[in-house]
Amino acid sequence: MSKTYRILLKTILYTISVVLLLSISGYIYLYVLPKGSKITDSIPLKNGKDSFVMYAYKHSKRKSIKVWTYKPKNWKNEDKIVFVMHGGGRNAEEYLGAWIEIAKENNFLIVAPEFANKFSKYTTNDYQEGNLFTFFGVKNPKEEWAYTVVENIFDHIKSVNKITNEHYDIFGHSAGGQFVHRMVMLMPNSRIRTAIAANAGFYTFPNGNLKFPYGFKNTGIDLKSDLQKAYKKRLIILLGELDNDPSLGTFRTTDLAMEQGSYRLERGTNFYNANKELKDKYKLEFNWTIDTVINVGHNYKKMSENAVKWLKNQP
Template sequence: MNKALRILKKAVLWTLAFILLLVVTGLVYLYVLPKGPEVTEQTELSTGKGSFVMYAYENSKRKSIRVWTYKPANWKDQDKIVFVMHGGGRNADDYRDAWVELAEDNNLLIIAPEFENKFSHLTTNDYQEGNLFTFFKTKNSKSQWAYTVVENIFDHIKSVNSITNEQYDIFGHSAGGQFVHRMIMLMPESRIGTAVAANAGFYSFPDETLQFPYGLKNTEVKLQPNVKQAYNKRLVVLLGEMDNDPSLGTFRTTKLAMEQGKHRLERGSNFFRANKSLSEKNDWSFNWSIDTVKNVGHDYRKMSENSVKWINH
């Protein structure tokens, strides 16, 4: 009997030691070791397609990020800059390519950051949920938020290219739509002019009792003053009339997600309605809009085309 207990204790200790080793190894890999492609030389953006790699965070070389670009020949300082946020496939170059003709027709400088992650099929906290929390649910500093990275990229292209623009516009589809609407809510002080959140899979509702990312609980954001300030930003919730098939793309089906609606079209409508109702209840100004694109489903190219009128407006 004593021998059996000793064996059991050893097995438990070895198991705990193994789990601890896995956790420590994971922490070191994810949050200590440098990650990302090699940083490129700082040069001015070339006309046409291009890309560069920069450090994602200020005063840290722990993470780098590749940024895909398109610059029309006629683009000049003070013309519009549009950040294009990719979906869950993290295919920023494809999203950039989808905007080439739109950029030429409307003289837009396209900036498409690539939030690369080998384990993106296992975790979404680093991108569409803003990197507010680590994989282990501990809080990251605001300097490490994914939204801050966008602001850092804007500063970088301004300084390297002698650009004096004070604002940029931003479009995101699917996971990128999640990113955009959360950036408006969680970082309303950002320098976004017009934001278009298209076909997001689910939303962060203005509810301090709901756990993030479904609500705002456990974040630094409060209804007053943060969400009130977010309502002063120009956000367009862009929905596809035919984006009512949950089998398309990655669709979250947790209990809290399903309470938002049966599909993306319903969830987007409910999200907009909840925020509009909150603004009216508190007599806050409300600068958000909702637009449903006819005969379009979960298609980032067609949704991109239909977002330009809002960016140009």
């Protein structure tokens, strides 16, 4: 064995060892070690702005989640509960702030979960892609999906505050819009009444040949039977007329993402039309709507204001 060959072999083995060590360490840090803030006492929500920390999963204490709320003083049991899903900045408190005046005017209880992640610039699977898979591609159990966490928060609020509401509404902008439309498609049995997905960066299309998050190939979702359940939900694809600048926010530019459209307005329109075509093909019930907000771009505050009409006017 030549000296050059031995050096090359050692280099390769060393590189593999380092990569393996980093992968194992990363997996342990992300998915084994406890994450999140300290759990707070389970007490009823205060009027006005408030927050609490709870365990994200019902079967495990490995992860906690902070939840911001705003409760108008006149809000009472059975009045509307609206979940507000933040964008890629994971800025739940700021999103809550955008909804405070809306809450006061319409007597909404606002619930804004904060999916905190130090590595959110590099990993999107844990939030907007629902945590179906780890960063390493390993499938997560459904009880650890990010969508299930929303249902757990709803249960927690109902229990602690003695609330009997059977449904909630949900709004998400940008990365939150990704979260909302995927939750409707992947968890159609959730207790969502009206869902509003605003200005999502890219979508999960009703395509069984594309892997998630672009399609459903590796999810176990049946494009006819499972999506029929999703189509029965009330989903509003809310788009800003001026959201045609891909430089704003985080905009995915992979080949599969670019096939959806060159900017968010185009992608949202194509997503809606693709689902409508599938509905027509199988003659399915379809309660989805597309709405374009005039003279508004990638602005979560203005999109929030324009979402209100869909929450107030429910069938």
